[in-house]
Amino acid sequence: EAGVTQSPTHLIKTRGQQATLRCSPISGHTSVYWYQQALGLGLQFLLWYDEGEERNRGNFPPRFSGRQFPNYSSELNVNALELEDSALYLCASSPRLIGTGGTDTQYFGPGTRLTVL
Amino acid sequence: DAKTTQPTSMDCAEGRAANLPCNHSTISGNEYVYWYRQIHSQGPQYIIHGLKNNETNEMASLIITEDRKSSTLILPHATLRDTAVYYCIAIGSSNTGKLIFGQGTTLQVKP
Numbered sequence: 440e441a442g443v444t445q446s447p448t449h450l451i452k453t454r455g456q457q458a459t460l461r462c463s464p465i466s467g468h469t470s471v472y473w474y475q476q477a478l479g480l481g482l483q484f485l486l487w488y489d490e491g492e493e494r495n496r497g498n499f500p501p502r503f504s505g506r507q508f509p510n511y512s513s514e515l516n517v518n519a520l521e522l523e524d525s526a527l528y529l530c531a532s533s534p535r536l537i538g539t540g541g542t543d544t545q546y547f548g549p550g551t552r553l554t555v556l
Numbered sequence: 557d558a559k560t561t562q563p564t565s566m567d568c569a570e571g572r573a574a575n576l577p578c579n580h581s582t583i584s585g586n587e588y589v590y591w592y593r594q595i596h597s598q599g600p601q602y603i604i605h606g607l608k609n610n611e612t613n614e615m616a617s618l619i620i621t622e623d624r625k626s627s628t629l630i631l632p633h634a635t636l637r638d639t640a641v642y643y644c645i646a647i648g649s650s651n652t653g654k655l656i657f658g659q660g661t662t663l664q665v666k667p
Binding site for chain 2: 497531
């Protein structure tokens with residue numbers, strides 16, 4: 440079974456530009472999550488999409504946005520790039536939450552390394 | 557979701573069992589204990605999770621104390637490739653979608 444895939448592997452942009460990062464979830468998974476991991480820091484939750492809708496958002500400015508497509512793949516867009524946006528961006532996916540008990544395991548992709556010059 | 561506390565770092569000899577502790581004294585009854593690991597600059601890898609009972613899979617065993625206030629992840633025969641940062645996370649059914657990764661434990665497996 441193929442895992443979560445992300446593209447591109449590396450992305451280099453300059454300040455003020457826009458970056459688009461892509462994620463394909465595991466087949467059958469409907470939820471996609473985005474996290475940012477700046478160098479030497481922990482993972483910070485960015486966004487959660489399920490069934491095409493934004494379900495939750497972390498403490499990031501509006502220039503971080505995204506969407507989920509009908510095939511459940513997702514894009515993360517970062518506008519007006521700043522130097523501090525340089526980080527590893529991780530995407531995870533999980534299956535549809537069934538019932539009200541338990542929780543769904545998030546499976547992570549390899550990440551996209553964004554460098555802002 | 558409950559806060560978890562882990563030692564900052566641990567060493568383990570190759571071939572020996574690695575026992576990684578996690579404290580989650582404020583965990584509530586519907587919160588699961590999840591373990592992930594992150595090898596340098598890669599995406600976190602899911603290892604195992606449990607609610608009350610001990611769990612075992614092909615990667616590891618999870619031992620949860622009866623009062624659920626702490627747990628231990630056991631890698632039965634550590635290899636050099638198990639060197640990574642290990643994260644213990646308490647996740648409830650509130651369904652925020654957000655995993656809160658703390659500092660984790662850096663496990664160094666030595667030859």
